[in-house]
Amino acid sequence: MEATRNVIFPLLLVLSACLAGPAMSQTDANDLAGAEQNGKYAEAFQQVETQARQGVPQAQYSLGRMYAFGQGVERDMVTAVTWYRKAAEQGLAEAQYHLGEAYGAGEGVPQDYVRAYQWMQRAAQNGEKKAKAAMQSYANLMTEAQLEQARQGHAE
Numbered sequence: 001m002e003a004t005r006n007v008i009f010p011l012l013l014v015l016s017a018c019l020a021g022p023a024m025s026q027t028d029a030n031d032l033a034g035a036e037q038n039g040k041y042a043e044a045f046q047q048v049e050t051q052a053r054q055g056v057p058q059a060q061y062s063l064g065r066m067y068a069f070g071q072g073v074e075r076d077m078v079t080a081v082t083w084y085r086k087a088a089e090q091g092l093a094e095a096q097y098h099l100g101e102a103y104g105a106g107e108g109v110p111q112d113y114v115r116a117y118q119w120m121q122r123a124a125q126n127g128e129k130k131a132k133a134a135m136q137s138y139a140n141l142m143t144e145a146q147l148e149q150a151r152q153g154h155a156e
Contacts, residue, residue, distance in 0.1 A: 045072030052083060060087035061095040068098075077108030088119065093126035100131070104138055113138045117150035 045066055051059030064083030067076045081102050087095035100119030103112045117138040124131035139147055 041066070041072030043072075052086070055086075055090075057087040057090040057092040057095065060084075060090075061092050061098075064095065064098065077102065079108075081108035088122070091126060093123045093128040093131075096120075096123035096126060097128045097131050097134070100134060100138075104134070113142045114146050114150045114153070117142070117147075118153055121150075 045063075048059050048062050048066065052063040060083045064080045064087065066072050067080035067083065069075065081099065084095045084099040084102065088099045096119050100116045100123060102108050103119060104116035105111065109115075117135055120128075120131040120135040120138065124135060138150075142150065
């Protein structure tokens with residue numbers, strides 16, 4: 001088990017860094033690009049899925065990203081949202097942010113600005129810097145009644 005952890009967690013970090021966007025290092029990008037060229041996404045997917053099913057929030061988030069981008073698996077936003085939600089409910093800010101984005105865009109779930117705002121609010125409370133700007137964007141799209149509902153309620 002310890003040997004597996006020593007292999008999987010660094011892999012999760014590389015995948016998360018790559019999937020998270022521009023903040024990744026050039027080394028991480030090169031490692032992941034090499035994995036993609038060598039067809040390693042399928043192998044990485046299996047390893048991440050195992051950890052995700054065991055309840056590891058970072059693995060659940062990474063699995064959601066893999067489904068969202070079709071890396072190692074066919075793209076499936078409904079399944080991506082399912083994994084984002086599992087990680088988000090455990091307090092992982094980046095999962096809360098991406099779940100909010102899914103609600104805002106209507107990808108994998110019905111479009112719902114109230115829920116998008118609520119998930120962004122939770123993400124902001126948990127330290128996700130981009131979430132505050134996203135909250136403002138969703139606030140601009142809602143009626144006063146919707147905004148009041150978003151501010152009063154809690155993300156499901």
